[in-house]
Amino acid sequence: MKVDLTIKIGGAAGQGLDTIGSVLSSTLMKCGFFVFTTQFYLSRIRGGHNTFQIRISDEAIKAMDEKVDILIALDRASIENHLDEMSDGVVIVDRDTVKLDDDFDSLFHVPLLKIAKDTGGNKLYANSVAVGAAMGLLCLDFDVLSNVLSSIFERKGQEIIDNNIKAAKAGYDYARDNYPQGCKFDIQQPEKHSNKMLIAGNESVGLGALAAGLHFLSAYPMTPSTGVMNYIAGKAGKFDLVVEQAEDEIAALNMAIGASFTGARSMVTTSGGGFCLMVEALGLAGITETPVVIFQAQRPGPATGLPTMTEQGDLLFAIHAAQGEFPRCVFAPGTPEDCFYMTANAFNIAEKYQIPVIVMSDQYLADSMFTCERFDASKVSVERHLLSDEEIKDMQEEYARYRFTSSGISPRALPGQAGVLVGADSDEHDEFGHIDETQENRIKMVHKRMNKLELLRNEMPAPETYGSDDAELTLIGWGSTYGPLVEAVDILREEGHSANLVHFTHIHPLPAEKIKEMLGKPGMKVCVENNRTGQFARLLMVETGIEMVDNVLRYDGLPFTPQFIVDSIKQKEVL
Amino acid sequence: MVSVEDYGNFDTAWCPGCGDFGILKALKRALADMDKSPDEMLLVSGIGQSGKLPHYLKCNFFNGLHGRTLPPATAAKISNHELTVMAVAGDGDCYGEGGNHLIHAIRRNPDITVLVHDNQIYGLTKGQASPTTQPGMKTKINKEGVFNRQLNPLALAISQDCSFVARSFAGDIEHLSEMIKKAVEHRGLSLLDILQPCVTFNHLNTFKWYSERVYKLDENEYPLNDRVKAFEKSLEWGERIPIGVFYVNDRPVFEESLDVLSSGPLIRNKVKTDSVNELIDGFM
Numbered sequence: 001m002k003v004d005l006t007i008k009i010g011g012a013a014g015q016g017l018d019t020i021g022s023v024l025s026s027t028l029m030k031c032g033f034f035v036f037t038t039q040f041y042l043s044r045i046r047g048g049h050n051t052f053q054i055r056i057s058d059e060a061i062k063a064m065d066e067k068v069d070i071l072i073a074l075d076r077a078s079i080e081n082h083l084d085e086m087s088d089g090v091v092i093v094d095r096d097t098v099k100l101d102d103d104f105d106s107l108f109h110v111p112l113l114k115i116a117k118d119t120g121g122n123k124l125y126a127n128s129v130a131v132g133a134a135m136g137l138l139c140l141d142f143d144v145l146s147n148v149l150s151s152i153f154e155r156k157g158q159e160i161i162d163n164n165i166k167a168a169k170a171g172y173d174y175a176r177d178n179y180p181q182g183c184k185f186d187i188q189q190p191e192k193h194s195n196k197m198l199i200a201g202n203e204s205v206g207l208g209a210l211a212a213g214l215h216f217l218s219a220y221p222m223t224p225s226t227g228v229m230n231y232i233a234g235k236a237g238k239f240d241l242v243v244e245q246a247e248d249e250i251a252a253l254n255m256a257i258g259a260s261f262t263g264a265r266s267m268v269t270t271s272g273g274g275f276c277l278m279v280e281a282l283g284l285a286g287i288t289e290t291p292v293v294i295f296q297a298q299r300p301g302p303a304t305g306l307p308t309m310t311e312q313g314d315l316l317f318a319i320h321a322a323q324g325e326f327p328r329c330v331f332a333p334g335t336p337e338d339c340f341y342m343t344a345n346a347f348n349i350a351e352k353y354q355i356p357v358i359v360m361s362d363q364y365l366a367d368s369m370f371t372c373e374r375f376d377a378s379k380v381s382v383e384r385h386l387l388s389d390e391e392i393k394d395m396q397e398e399y400a401r402y403r404f405t406s407s408g409i410s411p412r413a414l415p416g417q418a419g420v421l422v423g424a425d426s427d428e429h430d431e432f433g434h435i436d437e438t439q440e441n442r443i444k445m446v447h448k449r450m451n452k453l454e455l456l457r458n459e460m461p462a463p464e465t466y467g468s469d470d471a472e473l474t475l476i477g478w479g480s481t482y483g484p485l486v487e488a489v490d491i492l493r494e495e496g497h498s499a500n501l502v503h504f505t506h507i508h509p510l511p512a513e514k515i516k517e518m519l520g521k522p523g524m525k526v527c528v529e530n531n532r533t534g535q536f537a538r539l540l541m542v543e544t545g546i547e548m549v550d551n552v553l554r555y556d557g558l559p560f561t562p563q564f565i566v567d568s569i570k571q572k573e574v575l
Numbered sequence: 576m577v578s579v580e581d582y583g584n585f586d587t588a589w590c591p592g593c594g595d596f597g598i599l600k601a602l603k604r605a606l607a608d609m610d611k612s613p614d615e616m617l618l619v620s621g622i623g624q625s626g627k628l629p630h631y632l633k634c635n636f637f638n639g640l641h642g643r644t645l646p647p648a649t650a651a652k653i654s655n656h657e658l659t660v661m662a663v664a665g666d667g668d669c670y671g672e673g674g675n676h677l678i679h680a681i682r683r684n685p686d687i688t689v690l691v692h693d694n695q696i697y698g699l700t701k702g703q704a705s706p707t708t709q710p711g712m713k714t715k716i717n718k719e720g721v722f723n724r725q726l727n728p729l730a731l732a733i734s735q736d737c738s739f740v741a742r743s744f745a746g747d748i749e750h751l752s753e754m755i756k757k758a759v760e761h762r763g764l765s766l767l768d769i770l771q772p773c774v775t776f777n778h779l780n781t782f783k784w785y786s787e788r789v790y791k792l793d794e795n796e797y798p799l800n801d802r803v804k805a806f807e808k809s810l811e812w813g814e815r816i817p818i819g820v821f822y823v824n825d826r827p828v829f830e831e832s833l834d835v836l837s838s839g840p841l842i843r844n845k846v847k848t849d850s851v852n853e854l855i856d857g858f859m
Contacts, residue, residue: 197858207854213846216654218646235854240835240844242653247679251646254639258619258647261637263842264654284640374859377851414842415617415635415651416658423629425638426622433638434630435588 003033003187004061007054007070007134008085010078014046016127020072021052023131025369027148028056029198031140032190036061036483037369038559043223043307049077058190060371062335062483063562069185070137072130073098090184092133092175094126108137110174119170120163132168136175139183145172195374201365201480202227204336204375205295208343210239211380215264218244218255222271223307224363225297229269249274253281257290261424263386263414265347267293272301272314279321282356286326288424289402289410289449291350291357295343298362300557309557310363312479312530316539318358319508325446327453329357330508334482336370338505344380349459351385353452354412360507362530364559365480387413392420400431404444408451453509460506462514467493467500473575474519475565476527476548478504478536485528487562488569497575504536510543519546524574528552528565549574579607583633588624594771594782595624597745598692599631604748605755617658619648621673623699625665625692642672645680645689649829652685655840656830659759660686666693670706670726677728680764681737685829688758688765691728692745694773695780702776712779728768729809733802733822738763740805740822744789745771746782750818757820763828770818785816792819799823 007024009017021037029035033056042048055064069089073079076098079091086106093100094112110133116125128149135145146165153161176182199207205228209217219229233243246252249270256266270278275296285292296318300311318330329349333339339361346357392399392413399420403410410431413420423433428445430436467489477485485501492499502519504510519525519540527537527548534551541547552568554560569575582603589595606616618629622641629636635658639647648662669677669691680689696714697703704714706726713720732740739761743754751769758765770789772782797804805822830836835844 195859197855199858203858207851210854211846211848211851213844215841215844216650218650237834238850239847240838240841242833242835242841244650244653246646247675250643251676251679254643254646255650257639258637258650259654259841261647262617262651262654262658263840264650266650266654280640281643284643288637288639375855377848377855380846380848382846414655416615416655416840418614421613421633421635423636423638425630425636426640427638433636435627435638 001057001059003056003058003190005056005069005185005187006065006067007056007072008068008082009052009072009074010082011050011074012047013041013044013050015074017050017052017074020127020130021054023128023148023152024134025054025198027131027135027145028054029196029371030144030148032192033057034059034061034371035198035369036064036371038064038364039367041308049075049081051078051082058188063487064559066561066563070134072134076100090137090179092130092137108179110171112171115170115174116167119166122163125163125167128164128167129171132171133175136172137179137184139176139186140189142169142172196371197374198369198371199336200227200367200369201333201336201339201361202297202367203231204339205343205359205361206231207375208340209267209293209347210235211340211377212344212347213265213382214239214241214267214347216242216244216256216259216266217269218246218252219269220246220249220252220274222274224299224366225269225271225274225295227366228295249277250281253278253292253294254284256292257281257285257288260290260292261288262416267295269295271297271299272317273304275314275318275321282328283322283324283326284426285356286322286324286328286449287426287428289354290424291354293343293346293350294356294358296358296360297366298360300555306557308363310530310559311555311557312362312481312535313532313555314360315478315507315531315535318360319539326449327353327355327456328508329353329355329456330360331357332360332479332505332507333365334479334503334505336372337375339365340375341380342505348381348383349456352383353409353456355452360479362480385412387411387417389417392417395419401433402429402431402445402448404431404448407455408448457509457511460509460511462511462518463502463504465500465502465518469500471500472498472523474523474525475499475501476504476525476537476540477501477529478507481528481530481560484560484562484565488565491562491566492569510539512544515540515544516546519544524549526550526552526569526572526574528560530554530560577607577610577612579603581613581633582606585631587631588627590775592774593624594694594745594773595628595692597748597751598690598769598771599628601748601751602690602755603632605752605759608752609756609759611659615657615659617651617660618663619644619651619660620663621665621668623665623668625663625668628663642668643676644668644673645676648687649680649683649685652687653830653833653836653841655842656686656836657840661688661690661759663690664692666691666695666705666707667697670728674706678735681732681735683829684738684764684826686762686764688755689767690755691766691768692771693728693768694771694777696773696777698773698776709779727809727812728766729821730806732766733806733809736802736824736826737766737822738824738826739765739820740809741766741820742768742770742818744785744818745769746786747789747818750791754820761823763826770816788814788816789818790815792817792821794820
């Protein structure tokens with residue numbers, strides 16, 4: 001990598017971190033860089049100390065690192081909290097508004113407020129001045145920023161666009177004219193890339209659901225899942241779908257099940273606490289064999305926990321939630337591409353097997369923005385697995401919703417189709433959906449439902465491997481930790497160690513035989529998870545008998561960085 | 576023409592003499608009178624003796640969870656508004672466990688009919704107090720008699736401007752089937768509270784007790800869209816208990832607020848791949 005820089009914006013909630021962060025990331029992406037962003041925010045509407053961090057490179061990057069090159073400090077806390085993260089970098093700060101007792105070599109005073117008022121006549125333009133100043137320090141092409149501002153403020157009219165551009169240009173010029181060495185980061189602007197997009201995990205999940213032909217979404221807002229609900233709600237009119245804000249999560253999943261029973265492709269979005277309330281209805285989907293997709297963005301628990309931070313603490317809960325036994329499927333996408341294609345596929349799996357499918361993300365994946373290959377909606381197939389009116393006309397016998405079949409999958413008709421009556425029941429039931437409490441029926445129905453789980457298990461792919469198959473150390477991870485793990489493997493290999501990664505996105509049911517083949521070989525295995533108890537390592541042990549030599553666990557609410565993983569492995573002396 | 580026989584005859588798990596039989600009979604009669612065929616009907620129920628009703632009727636049904644009758648019924652109606660959707664619940668189901676859903680269903684106002692089998696007691700769990708149990712009634716749990724105030728479902732619904740509010744009595748099949756018809760034909764959420772004696776566990780509110788008290792509201796007595804008068808009427812309970820339609824309004828129906836349904840049921844809408852690709856381009 002010729003370029004590897006990190007820009008951090010720090011300030012209180014309500015100061016416009018989001019605006020600065022997204023304008024800057026978009027601009028840097030359009031300059032041709034690979035961009036990766038993360039957000040750290042507190043559970044409050046105003047105040048507190050939040051950050052928006054952007055890492056850029058001329059090569060693909062998959063995670064955040066720990067050093068900071070440019071710090072845009074909108075408040076004093078940004079300097080107090082993050083000065084020690086600075087390498088040989090620059091702190092952009094408006095000393096007129098941020099009062100500082102000390103002076104540091106790295107401080108670069110930019111009168112954001114004054115420039116904003118002088119150029120646009122309004123302090124609101126200070127954010128654009130800050131973006132301009134960062135671009136100036138990097139000595140990148142100002143026109144790219146100007147175009148981004150034009151498109152972002154398109155709806156607000158030409159005057160607002162012009163004022164923002166003027167303010168940004170003034171910030172840009174101020175940095176170039178006043179920074180002692182001129183261009184501080186004199187970096188080569190890379191070739192513009194053609195097929196890349198900059199997108200967050202939540203938006204990718206939303207797009208995946210739209211590509212799958214979502215008809216109905218019901219949800220109760222809960223951080224960090226709300227982004228998906230918001231994204232889809234914003235597109236509801238264009239995509240002919242209904243988004244309903246339910247009175248609670250109990251209603252949300254019961255609604256989605258009711259809509260699905262009558263034929264809608266249905267989804268709910270939630271986080272762990274909301275999922276707790278949905279558990280009763282999860283079982284209802286299980287026994288009524290009603291397809292539904294549950295998007296669950298994890299955050300640290302239990303109860304309210306750390307509402308705006310990240311963790312992978314709900315895995316075993318998701319797999320076991322609800323009383324009794326029934327088949328379900330659990331996906332854990334690792335990248336935005338996974339979020340898009342796996343969410344879309346979740347609808348197909350749900351409908352094929354007539355089961356609930358849980359897509360597990362977390363705050364880190366939900367809110368981070370990644371540079372990735374353009375998604376292709378035409379690669380998404382929509383497989384409904386429904387009986388057509390013609391098939392119903394040709395039926396020889398009376399329709400039974402829960403017909404016993406060798407696969408356990410009963411042909412699915414919808415209420416309202418002529419010639420069939422469709423009955424579904426939360427009680428144990430016969431083939432027609434009527435209550436049947438006999439032992440003989442119970443056993444047959446349990447077999448019918450659980451058979452589907454074994455069929456699904458055969459369909460679940462083996463995990464993805466990164467690095468050579470015969471490495472001495474295998475890192476194992478699942479879901480959102482994919483990026484930091486890939487970079488950790490790169491670091492270890494650059495240091496001369498023999499390491500690879502086996503990464504799981506298809507979590508339940510686990511294809512145990514395929515996994516045993518891959519991981520049954522000798523070699524040290526370390527599972528890396530964002531939780532306290534090593535949930536995935538335990539699951540692997542139970543399902544496959546494969547043991548770890550150790551685990552790397554993080555549960556302070558923060559995501560893994562590659563360096564954190566590498567340092568932890570070294571501390572454990574497994575190398 | 577649809578006849579009562581089209582809705583089938585089933586053995587039931589109800590106690591002999593249960594008020595539920597009257598409800599089933601009145602429902603079949605109402606559906607036949609309205610010429611509703613079984614395949615255009617969807618009955619959604621919860622849990623309790625009331626929840627079993629759809630099993631004793633040939634039609635599409637979704638027998639879900641205790642207290643959760645209204646969310647799936649509402650969404651089923653959104654998903655395919657060509658279906659006639661009825662929700663069947665008990666007093667514990669709809670006013671206890673599902674009380675929150677009732678309040679919000681009233682706010683949403685989907686075009687569904689809610690039949691509440693209100694026997695003022697928990698039957699299936701064998702005799703505990705329900706939200707509509709009269710204070711003072713002794714149960715296995717309330718040894719000194721129920722302390723909690725009796726919920727007044729009609730007053731609650733009228734106070735929230737529910738679109739259609741009525742009460743009937745399982746001992747008067749003709750009145751009940753008329754009320755069901757009116758409730759189904761009304762556009763918007765229709766709440767029909769049905770006084771339904773529990774012959775096994777409620778020895779206070781018996782057929783005789785109700786029969787001596789119920790009287791039919793005179794439809795000319797007050798305009799049906801007068802919320803204040805309706806509210807006043809809904810407070811009448813004791814020696815005399817009014818049955819009939821209490822309140823009607825023509826608030827906009829939830830499904831009508833969804834433009835997407837104007838071209839047909841939601842479930843027939845197809846994926847717009849080109850539009851998804853356009854959105855994706857916006858991230859480039």
